[in-house]
Amino acid sequence: MTARDLNLQLVLDLSRDAILGGAGERPAAAARRVFERLAARTGVSGAVEAGRLPVCHHHLDAAYAGMAALPSPMPELASAFAAVEARLRWTKRKGVSPQDQPFESGHANTTLIGRGGIEERDDVWVGATVMAPGITYPDHHHPPEEIYLAFTPGEWWNAEMDWKEPGPGGVIYNPPGILHAMRSGGSPFLAMWFLPVD
Structure with a gap:
């Protein structure tokens, strides 16, 4: 089995x-479905051309600095x-216009x-979202269930719950197919998302 990048494995x-x-x-x-699949095998290395958008240049370092000031494991995750x-x-959501x-x-x-x-496979989807302060990610839905891990302050909503602020290191769960959204407050937003894909 191909070894996974050490920093990616640590994340x-x-x-x-x-x-x-x-x-x-x-x-x-x-989450166990996602991580059991990730432990079982490593996907092939993806041919990805790295690239940041302006929002990344403006806000990722601030998100990392905020994480560095928190208790473990947030500094290590940063x-x-x-x-x-x-x-x-990094890309914009499909269908978004200027x-x-x-x-x-x-x-x-x-x-x-x-x-x-950067690791290609079709049984899990792991990614991240960054947002500037004061941004609402529009209502959307998708068939797989989803787990968010908040790296910074931010709020989440879905059709089964009111807006909720889990805090850095907090977890949000979206059942399969549910309408959901998220928003940043007065500081940059960074979160990872994990979806088991069937």
């Missing part, structure tokens, strides 16, 4: 421990994610593992 290990250490039954079960981030390609301001220029998504990621 996964620290994220797994944070999620499983603080998640309820449903998110923990979904360091490992920053090392991996240099290899990632008229969709401030969202269009205030967000970026990236895939670490999955289709289009």
